Amino acid sequence: MDGDRAVDDGRTPTLDAPPVRLRAWRPDDAHVVVEASQDPLIPLVTTVPRTADPCAVDAYVARQRRRLADGVGYSFVVATADDDHAVGQLSVLLRDADHGRVSIGYWVAASRRRRGYAGAALRVAADWALGLPGIQRADLFVEPWNEGSWRAAERAGFVREGLLRGWQRVGGERRDMYVYGRLID
Ligand SMILES: CC(C)(COP(=O)(O)OP(=O)(O)OC[C@H]1O[C@@H](n2cnc3c(N)ncnc32)[C@H](O)[C@@H]1OP(=O)(O)O)[C@@H](O)C(=O)NCCC(=O)NCCS
Incomplete structure (x- = not known):
């Protein structure tokens, strides 16, 4: 791994929205990736490895820390506001930024679900992203069965x-998705 490229470039903001805080990834956040690697869905729809192997987990964290420099977008840790403990991940992807759009993806570790973390993280991320220069729309895609996600x-x-x-394509099958959007006020 290239040492310089593993360092976050300092442009990922910290967004405080109790009960969560969104911030840049740190190497000591690896524990949340270990938990997510055991989830039946998260490795199918993200680049979280399907294994808790430390090399694969550390590589995931390093990739998150390079996402902005690589032009993909922002990758935030979703952490608890009170003790800054990593509980999930949220991406603001910039691939359609030239068209005024960002796309948001997210997950929360199974042991930390149903505490309002995803809803709070999504709200603060969308509020912030819709303030980026030229961005007028945020969207996200959710399978109809995934009620926790579309409710968030x-x-x-x-x-x-x-x-x-x-x-x-999810796990080798083409899946229907609800499309959700939020527009600039
Ligand atoms: C979907 C996910 C992000 C939800 O995270 P969470 O932190 O538990 O969500 P919240 O606690 O903010 O809950 C949001 C709402 O969904 C409801 N909810 C949460 N999980 C639910 C479930 N399994 N079934 C039904 N409703 C659920 C909550 O009660 C809450 O409802 P409210 O707004 O009416 O109060 C989490 O379950 C997850 O990471 N799943 C695996 C990965 C995934 O699906 N990512 C999203 C892909 S689109």
Whole structure:
């Protein structure tokens, strides 16, 4: 691993929104990736490894710390506001930024779910992203069965806009996705 490129470039902001804080990844956040690697869904829809092997986990953390420098977007740790303990991840992807759009993805470790973390993280991330220069829309994609995810999106002000049939390959199958959007006020 290239030492310089493993260092976050300092441009990932810290966004405080109790009960969560979004911030840049640190090497000591690896424990949350170890937990996520055992989840039945997260490794299928993200680059979280399917193994808790320390090399694979550390490589994931290093990739998150390079996401901005690599032009992919912002990768935040979702941490608890009170003790800064990593509980999940949230990405603000910039691939369609030239069209005024960002796309948001997220997960929360199973042991920390149903405490309002995803909803709070999504709200503060969307509020912040819609203030980036030229960005007027944030979107996200959720499978219809994933009620926790679409409820978190709705709690954060996203509106369901439709069903995209066969939109994404998940675990070898094409899956339908709800598309949710939030527009600049
Ligand atoms: C989806 C996920 C991010 C939700 O995280 P969370 O921190 O538990 O969500 P929150 O606690 O903010 O809950 C948001 C809302 O969903 C509800 N909810 C949470 N999990 C739920 C579930 N399994 N079934 C039904 N409702 C659920 C909460 O009660 C809350 O409802 P409210 O807004 O009406 O109060 C988490 O379950 C997860 O990481 N799942 C695996 C990865 C994933 O699905 N990522 C999203 C891909 S689109």
